[in-house]
Every structure is written in C-alpha cells, then in structure tokens.
Amino acid sequence: MEKTNENASVRIKEKAIELGFLDCGISATRFLAEEKDRLVKWLQDGMNGEMEYMANHLEKRIDPRLLVENSRSVISVLLNYFPSDKQIDPEAPVLSKYAFGTDYHFVMKDKLGELLQFIQSEIAPCEGRCFVDSAPVLDRAWAARAGLGWIGKNTNLISTEHGSFFFIGELIIDLELPVDDKIVRNHCGNCTRCLDACPTQALVSPFVLDARRCISYQTIENRGEIDQALKGKFENRVFGCDICQDVCPWNLKSEAHHEPAFLPDLKLMNLTKGEWNGIDKSLFNELFRNSAVKRTRFEGLKRNLKFLEE
Template identity: 70%
Template structure:
C-alpha cells in the first residue's frame, strides 16, 4: 500500500474530480437493511411494471458482497449532465436532457475504469468492479450512504451543491477504506412541487413512484402499447421526462456540464416539430447512433411520436 490508510480516500476523491466527476463518496460494503422493506413493498404492489429485472436478484441488490467476492468498500460518484442549451422549437416533442449526448453507460464506465486503474496502480493492489445502472445495485441508496445527497420525494438523489441532474456510478473494491460518516439530512421539507407537477400522477406518495404511470417508463421501458389511460398527459415528452427535476428548487443550482461526450448532435436541438414527425430511420440512426435513445429503437420512438400526435388531435 502506497498511502497511509487515512490518506487513501483523499487521493481517490481527488482523482475522481480530475476525471470529471462532480462528487465522490465512500461507504462500507454491507447489507442495506433500510431499503429491504421499501423494495419488497414496491415490488409486491407491482409498481415495477414490466421491469421484471427489478424483482430478480433481490439479495444481490441489497448486498454488494454477493455481487463482488470480497467486497469491502463502495465508491460512489456523480457525473453532471445538465446541458448548456435546450431544444429550440418549443412545440417539438421533448427528450430528456440526459439523452442529448453519448450514452452515459459508456462515458461513466470509461471514467470508473480509469479510477479503478489509478487505485490499483497508485494506491494498493486490489480487485474491483464498476457498475453503471446495468447490474442489481441500488445506486441512489449507496450514494446517499456515502453522503452525496438525500433521496427526494421524486425518488431522485438530490445534492445540496449540485441539484439532481447527474448520473450515479459505483466502484466496488476489496480494499478496506475509511467510510464517509456524513449523512445528508432530507431537505425536501414541506415542498411538494415534484408531486404536484407530475402530469401522470406517478409520484403516488412522497418517496414512492409507480413506474407504470411514469412517462420515462412508458416511453423507454415499456415494450408494447402505451397506456391509453395516460392519453393527453405526456406533456409532449417523447423519450424520458425531466418534469419532476425541472420544478425542484434544488436544481436552480444546476450548472452546465463540461463533458464533451454529452454534447448533442449539431442537428438535435434544432429539430422542429415537423422534423420529428417526418423522422425516418436514417435520420434516427444519424442523430442517436451513440445515444441512450437507441434503447427505444426507431420503432419505439415512432410509437411514442404517434401517441403524442393522437394526444394533440383528440
């Protein structure tokens, strides 16, 4: 080991900031007791919809030592994606800000791999595994445990310094470290702006989101027909939704990212309503070749566009 035990976390956090992360925190790997009953109740009520993967590997989701052999510490990081500019045509279908640039899975993973490499080369001989939203890890719970923010009433992690327009990633290592003892208290108070603003009433209670009613779930995760009961309630959202974040007072603190990979395709923000309606597969592939929008595929985007069109004509 090249650093004193008390110095390891300091150097890791410094390197994380150098790599472009806006925040980094460390927690001890172990069982997430508090999240167990909340997750079970949410699943029992069927609020995961067609996201069957949420009901699989529940024990692994609650205990990272089952995900990675010898896990001792969870390093949580935040990466800002708040854009400098938005879509120009106010009548055009709206896509979530996180999908403007390159798919975050690749960007975040590359940075986390670089952080792991740094730890292995400069700090200690250890093993680790990176996680970006693609394995059974409760990323918001771990970030909160590491003192990076609190879980808001819209179930997003909110940071006092940065708001909530960021991605969360984890690096689980078999290296013993001093965990961050800081726990950020809940600053939502009596505010219900996110609950009041949700057009589909997906936030069914403070800190509880029924995914089946969420525009993000409907436009991205759902594979079949969109819910006819939600007709006229999509607020022109065609891929994802930022409404509960846009109205959050803590996002007044949001500052534009400086990550080149998150810059949008030059044509994307200029698309008119007509451009979206007439989008063919070749334009879709050009605009979203490396974007998270690829998840819904061309057919899925056209389905969403037709749903919005039916909304406006009904």
Template identity: 55%
Template sequence: MFNQASKYSHMIKQEAQRLGFMSCGIAKAEFLEEEAPRLENWLKNNHHGEMGYMENYFDKRLDPRLLVEGAKSIVSLTLNYYSEEKQRDEHAPKISKYAYGMDYHAVIKEKLQELMHFIRENIGEVDGRCFVDSAPVMDKAWAQKAGLGWRGKNSNLISKQAGSFFFLAELIIDLDLDYDNPFPTDHCGSCTRCIDACPTNAIVAPYKVDGSKCISYLTIELKNEIPTEFKGKMDNWMFGCDVCQDVCPWNRFATVHNEENFKPKEELLGLSKSELLDMTDEVFKKVFKNSPVKRTKFTGLKRNIDFLKQS
C-alpha cells in the first residue's frame, strides 16, 4: 500500500514520462555539502573564465531552500536530444547536436509548466519553480542525488541506459515526496577517452573541467575575442562541441530522440562551408530562428567562423 508521498511521487513520474521526459528522479531539498568546497575551488582557480554570473548567488547554488521558500523536494528530469543526423558538408564549421532544433529552454519550460499544472490539479496547492539551465541550480548534483546517473570524467551526467546526450531540468517544490537513492557508483573506470580527445585540453584532471578552455565556452559564453592560443585547436566547431560525448563508450546506448521540436532544420544541416564562411545577418536570422544558436547573435557566430578561418 502506497503512503501519500510514494503515491504523489509515482504520479509525478508517470506524468513526466507522458510529457516525453526520458527519466525522472526525486531528491530531498537540502544543503549540498559535498559540492561547496568543489564549487569554491573551481571559482578560485578561475575555471569559470568570464562567466562572472557563476560567482553570484553562491549560497543559493548550494541550498535550493534559498531559491524556493519552504522547498522540500527537487524533481530532476532528463530530456533526450540525441540525433544521428549530421551536417551534409563534412568540411563545414560544426554545430553541437543539442542546437540542431528549437531552443531547448522554451521546449522544456513548457513541459515543466505542464508538469507543475498537473501537480496542482491532482495533488493540491503546491508552490514551486521550474528551472532549465538558467538559474543558480546545480543540476548535475541534483540529478545524481535523484539517482539519474553519475558525473563522468568530462563532468557531464552519464546514464547507464542512455549515455549523456540529454538536457537536465528541475522542479523545486514545497511538497514532501518519496526520495530516490543517489546514484551509487561511478562507471568510468580507468577510461580516459574524453580527457585524451578534448581538443583544447579543457579536462584538466579526471572530473575537473577548466571552463575557460572548453570549446563550448569559447564559442558561446565568451563575449570577447577568442584567445590566439586556441588557433588550430577548435576542431572546426563554431557553436558548442560534442567531442567528449562522441568518444564516450556509454553513448553507444544513446537512442534517437522523438521530440518533434528537436528535429534538425534542413536548411541548417544543408549549409555548406562556403555558405557559412560568407553568411549574412539575413541568412543567420532565417536559418537560426528559434534556435539556441541565436544566443551568440550573428556577430558572435561570425567571430567564431572567422577564427576557424584564420586557424
């Protein structure tokens, strides 16, 4: 016989599955004791580069109860974005798989709001907030605590069943639920493929990434010019980078997503090297409308492409 917390947890997980989430786990909202020194050292070593916002809300990052008053539970969710499709021109500057389709923030936010609506309709007056990669929430730590996977040597969350090509999202709510056990063990073993393959040596030690060297940071987060030390090391990536995931043995279990909104745009996959090198603002607006690539703006993407051209 289910107690109430178990019943509600079961209902939430079933609805998450119906909404298309790949997995759902629940952890107790509490202070992230193990993360505190890790985050402090990462910031102290300037591994966040120019991402100044990472220094903000230090306390809130470590304690979700400061983000949502009365928070009791963190519902962690994953959404698959794996695609086997590739850009047609193998010499064209590359885009990370997660940016092939529509901006994931909008897609996931809508699903989270539906899940929140379901909780309020079926359980009662529950207060909480939805989070998709845009607030001081340690999503990988919570996903691991909720039993969804472990953090690999490239610092990505890895699932035994699905690899790592998925987005993470959270609902932080003031409802007591049944909590899942943290994912117990690391399954990276002695493998160092991600470390060996990283074009810019951004994985400075197992489980430690210097964000300021990561190609995703250099092509998206960095607002200034890309440092000349990275010339010839960008592996032809103009937006994001999938190298450490592409080489990860666990991604042999990745399956193609079935999210309509993540289907690659034909115009995007069809862009040739010369079309990208000569791209205009007009083409950028047309091809990357509603895409995560919009985040770099035309000037940012052009900067990345020009940097690759000079390399």
C-alpha cells in the first residue's frame, strides 16, 4: 500500500488528543528480535507464574504482521488514569489507582475504534485492529519504539512529560505511515527507588520483574492461594499495587485525568476498613459492575482481604 504523506501522521495524532488520549506515536511493524530474547529468558526462568498465556502465541507477540495481515504501522496511544480522588479511610485496604473507575479495556477500545474510523474515512482506506492489553501485543515495546517513553527499572513505560500512570493501547493497520524517528533514552540513571520500595522484592534486578512475587500478580492473576512467604508484605494492597510507580520521581509530573469514565464511585472511595472486610457479593457487584476488579471475582477479593487480616 502506498505510503501516506507526513501530514497524515500529524492529523492522526491531533485526532488522538481530541479523543482524550495523553499522547500518540507511530512506528513501523517489524520483528522484535531483542524483545524476543528477553521474553524467552523470562519465560524460561518461570517468572510468569501461572500466566501461561504469556507463553502462548509467542511469534505473534513479537511480530504484529502475524496478527494483522499486511500490517505496516503500529499507532501507540497513552490514556491517563491518575486520579484526583483518594480513598478516605487511611486504614482501608488499598485499591490500585487504575481500578477506581470503569474497566479501561472498554474505554480505550471505544476511543481506538473512533480513531480507526477517522483514519479510514479521513486519511485513507485501510484495515486494522484495536488492541488494549487483551491480545499478544508487547504494548510497552511498541510505545517505546514510537517515542512515547522508555521502559524503566520497574518495567513500566515512563514518559518524561507524563510519568507512568497511563494505559497503553494500539492500532495495528495495513497503511504505511511516516514513523516517529525518536527513541527516548533511559532516564532512570542511578535511581533505584522502585527496587528499594518494592515490599516483596519482585523487582529482582533493574528491568526484571518476577511476577510470582508481585503484589499485582498475587492479588489479580493468581487463582490459587497466595504465597505464604509474602505474608505481611502487601502493605495493605487488596487489588493491584502502585508502590513502584508512587516512588518514581518522574511521577511528580502526573496530573489528574479528565476522563469521566474513570471517575470513582464515591461509595467506593468512602468505604471504611470494616466495610471492606464485611463486603458481601451484592455490594461487590454494585461497586465493581463495570470495574477491572471483576477480574479477580468476589471469591478472589475475599481471599485477598483474608490474607491481609491473617
């Protein structure tokens, strides 16, 4: 397919910002050789825990041309979720910031769908797919290649302008676009705040996360019993964990989002420690009907609460 002109990329980025995205960058589809080597070693070391799906479709993870036929471009977008609200009770079990509002999968897919329609109608006819953390796509790798940030020592994508409290999504399309020829250098320097702050030592070395020790993995992905060796190390986290981001100096740049769908239910933010521990299925369904917290299910949340109290 013929390459579009430079103005096409500018218009796509402007539309992305108009839709509420924090940033947008474009890279060319290619085989991710370096990422493959790191991923294979990580899997061989068993650091994915029970996330067996991480080992599935390996070739698709590192080559988007196998996901979208004849794909030429990866359009990466960021969506801010940093909240202005805080949980009222300082002793209440702590919910990860990303789970305060509506499940981000729905919100981002809708916006990406609009962006794809814009490209098809205003830029050039094309085919493509939207991806939001639910398919074998290496989101952070593509965002880094699009110049949106660097992958930090805590394994999160970090932006010099926005910090790291954002979701990442992609459009992979069969239209060749001018790419962003800028790779953001690593700005972590000698800082080790994320490694030092992780209460379970899940960051086993800079840029390497052992998911089996990660609070997010244990409270969300793990379907069995939580590892008793981690007892007393969760710092009251009941679903997800933001510690390695909270201590990152680059997140001093974080500003509150303006996405209505991410605004939390005040009832949720006002829950006391006692109300959390006494939560029943009816209240769970009421508070988390459209939330990412549904992923752990009611039984999983009760397991997490019990682990914090024992």
